[in-house]
Amino acid sequence: MKASYLGAMGYSRRDTFPTTWPIPPAYHDPETSVRSYQEGIEECEFAEEMGFDWVSFSEHHYSGRIATGTPAVMAAAVAERCKRVKIAMLGQLLPLNNPVRCAEELGLLDNLTNGRLIIGFLRGTPNEDQTYSVNPSEGRERLFERMDLILKALTEPQPFSWEGRYHQFRTVAVWPQPVQQPLPPVIVATRSDDTVRYAAENRLGLGVSFVPPDQMAAVTARYFQWCDEAGWEPQPDQVVYRGSIYLAETDKAAEEWLVRRTGSGPVPGGIAMRPLVTQAISAARAGEEFDLRNVLAGSPQGDVVGVARSLNFIGGPDTVVEQIKEFRDKCGAGVVDLFFQQPGIEHQEVMREIDLFGREVLPRLREL
Amino acid sequence: MVREDRGAGNTPEHGHIEVPGARVGYSTAGSGDPVVMIDTGLWTNGPLVDALAPDYHVVSLSFPGISFANLPGSLRDLASILTLAADKLTEGKYALVGESVAGGVALWQALLAPDNIETLILISPTTVLPIDDPLTAGPGQLVAHPENDAALLPVEPAVAAEIRAILRVGSRDAELEERFGEISCATLAVFGLNDRIVTPEAARLYREKIPNCNISLVYDAGHAIVADRPEALASLVTDFVERRETFIVGRESGLINP
Numbered sequence: 001m002k003a004s005y006l007g008a009m010g011y012s013r014r015d016t017f018p019t020t021w022p023i024p025p026a027y028h029d030p031e032t033s034v035r036s037y038q039e040g041i042e043e044c045e046f047a048e049e050m051g052f053d054w055v056s057f058s059e060h061h062y063s064g065r066i067a068t069g070t071p072a073v074m075a076a077a078v079a080e081r082c083k084r085v086k087i088a089m090l091g092q093l094l095p096l097n098n099p100v101r102c103a104e105e106l107g108l109l110d111n112l113t114n115g116r117l118i119i120g121f122l123r124g125t126p127n128e129d130q131t132y133s134v135n136p137s138e139g140r141e142r143l144f145e146r147m148d149l150i151l152k153a154l155t156e157p158q159p160f161s162w163e164g165r166y167h168q169f170r171t172v173a174v175w176p177q178p179v180q181q182p183l184p185p186v187i188v189a190t191r192s193d194d195t196v197r198y199a200a201e202n203r204l205g206l207g208v209s210f211v212p213p214d215q216m217a218a219v220t221a222r223y224f225q226w227c228d229e230a231g232w233e234p235q236p237d238q239v240v241y242r243g244s245i246y247l248a249e250t251d252k253a254a255e256e257w258l259v260r261r262t263g264s265g266p267v268p269g270g271i272a273m274r275p276l277v278t279q280a281i282s283a284a285r286a287g288e289e290f291d292l293r294n295v296l297a298g299s300p301q302g303d304v305v306g307v308a309r310s311l312n313f314i315g316g317p318d319t320v321v322e323q324i325k326e327f328r329d330k331c332g333a334g335v336v337d338l339f340f341q342q343p344g345i346e347h348q349e350v351m352r353e354i355d356l357f358g359r360e361v362l363p364r365l366r367e368l
Numbered sequence: 369m370v371r372e373d374r375g376a377g378n379t380p381e382h383g384h385i386e387v388p389g390a391r392v393g394y395s396t397a398g399s400g401d402p403v404v405m406i407d408t409g410l411w412t413n414g415p416l417v418d419a420l421a422p423d424y425h426v427v428s429l430s431f432p433g434i435s436f437a438n439l440p441g442s443l444r445d446l447a448s449i450l451t452l453a454a455d456k457l458t459e460g461k462y463a464l465v466g467e468s469v470a471g472g473v474a475l476w477q478a479l480l481a482p483d484n485i486e487t488l489i490l491i492s493p494t495t496v497l498p499i500d501d502p503l504t505a506g507p508g509q510l511v512a513h514p515e516n517d518a519a520l521l522p523v524e525p526a527v528a529a530e531i532r533a534i535l536r537v538g539s540r541d542a543e544l545e546e547r548f549g550e551i552s553c554a555t556l557a558v559f560g561l562n563d564r565i566v567t568p569e570a571a572r573l574y575r576e577k578i579p580n581c582n583i584s585l586v587y588d589a590g591h592a593i594v595a596d597r598p599e600a601l602a603s604l605v606t607d608f609v610e611r612r613e614t615f616i617v618g619r620e621s622g623l624i625n626p
Contacts, residue, residue: 145587148561152585158572161616163600164587170616 236334
């Protein structure tokens with residue numbers, strides 16, 4: 001298996017950071033913010049030094065937890081410091097962005113990294129749609145059209161015009177084209193059947209985030225079946241699991257940390273969201289109709305309170321290896337993309353975890 | 369020579385015209401600068417004609433409504449006949465639209481009558497890189513979405529065989545391909561991204577070989593683009609007929625609140 005370090009670039013002072021969305025800009029302290037990005041880049045460099053295979057970036061808005069609203073900028077900065085790892089854009093939120101711009105960023109990144117780019121397509125959650133005032137009920141259709149357009153823009157050698165449902169571009173001629181031919185590896189992050197099927201039929205990889213192994217296994221089982229029907233077999237690198245992690249020297253130390261965290265501020269895991277947002281996401285993944293037009297993800301006052309997800313990997317090295325192995329065995333995952341920057345975990349602690357992961361976990365993942 | 373069924377405004381709506389070697393059925397709609405369409409009869413081009421007719425004089429030369437004293441010896445010979453028919457039915461230069469298996473004859477017309485043709489529009493042309501024969505396609509094969517099969521027209525096997533022979537379907541016209549570079553008019557080649565009859569990757573060959581050729585990909589459309597995305601095709605074609613090469617210049621306002 002391979003390991004990926006999620007370059008979340010979270011704002012420091014995570015212990016006192018509110019779990020609201022959006023984060024009011026009033027919380028922003030320039031000195032802390034600059035230091036946070038420098039520390040985040042150091043973590044990426046150290047992850048590379050300790051043997052991680054990928055460093056990943058993910059587009060999220062108006063949040064200090066994963067503070068990369070423009071992930072291509074962050075990826076370019078890290079790519080200049082990390083010379084070996086794959087740079088994984090996992091990924092751009094396609095319903096929000098101009099797809100030609102996305103394709104241009106991806107083409108340029110593959111050139112800047114001399115062919116180390118991995119592309120990820122994301123739909124995002126309703127709160128992300130709110131960022132750019134995109135009608136969330138159109139998210140699925142926008143995603144499909146933009147995936148098709150980006151793939152075409154990165155592979156078509158002649159200028160073309162595009163007559164879409166959401167886009168009309170009369171001249172598309174992306175420069176530079178990717179170094180990797182015919183296309184860098186592409187991961188579609190989804191659990192929705194129609195999008196999983198799209199990945200299978202287009203011979204693209206699959207990414208699943210933050211769910212227990214049994215839930216991911218149900219998704220990948222369908223993915224593998226549809227890949228088989230499409231006449232191909234995904235490679236291990238094409239099945240990616242993203243999860244949250246807290247790694248300690250021992251299970252006991254990890255449990256003690258978790259006890260200390262419980263009831264003392266933000267809980268580990270994902271960003272808290274309103275129950276209506278969670279319901280909308282669940283409905284979408286179940287293929288059910290859900291009127292998204294009134295799903296308010298966060299008010300200008302940032303008054304969101306919800307139930308955050310639990311950590312996916314927690315414990316000492318032996319336990320974490322077994323937890324990751326379960327995703328390999330049950331789900332066919334070949335890459336695990338790890339979010340280390342938990343609430344209450346500051347930079348030096350993250351560095352300690354990366355070091356421990358590199359020494360005690362990664363060598364054993366290689367054998368899986 | 370022309371039998372006319374006159375419609376409103378003394379515009380002939382249906383008729384046929386005699387030219388040396390053939391009797392060519394046609395229909396017309398609208399008034400204005402002429403647009404000549406070579407229809408294959410595989411589907412109705414009603415949405416396209418409706419979009420063009422308010423501003424253009426649309427003349428459709430439709431298979432299987434064309435009969436010949438003797439089968440044309442080549443696609444080039446057929447193009448000569450259709451050029452004569454188009455000349456008789458129009459005044460001045462015209463835009464020429466050739467779809468699917470009629471793409472080849474439209475290309476020959478552009479070669480043979482460069483002074484007559486203002487613009488050339490090829491819709492799902494099967495002239496190069498065909499995968500399958502649209503005349504024998506099964507249910508759902510011509511469209512991206514099976515429910516859009518309703519827009520297709522039934523073609524009897526005998527008629528399909530006749531069209532296949534006339535248009536040389538399945539036969540590569542090497543001379544035509546070699547002469548793509550001589551086509552000088554503004555050209556647009558349109559492909560559905562989900563075309564299962566001709567790969568949309570063929571589009572780049574037209575772009576590479578025809579000097580003034582733009583290519584357009586229609587998202588979520590199969591071979592019968594007019595069946596899957598009628599509005600998109602109509603918008604694209606009318607824009608190109610009107611503006612030719614400058615159709616790439618955006619002119620939609622982004623202003624929300626003045």
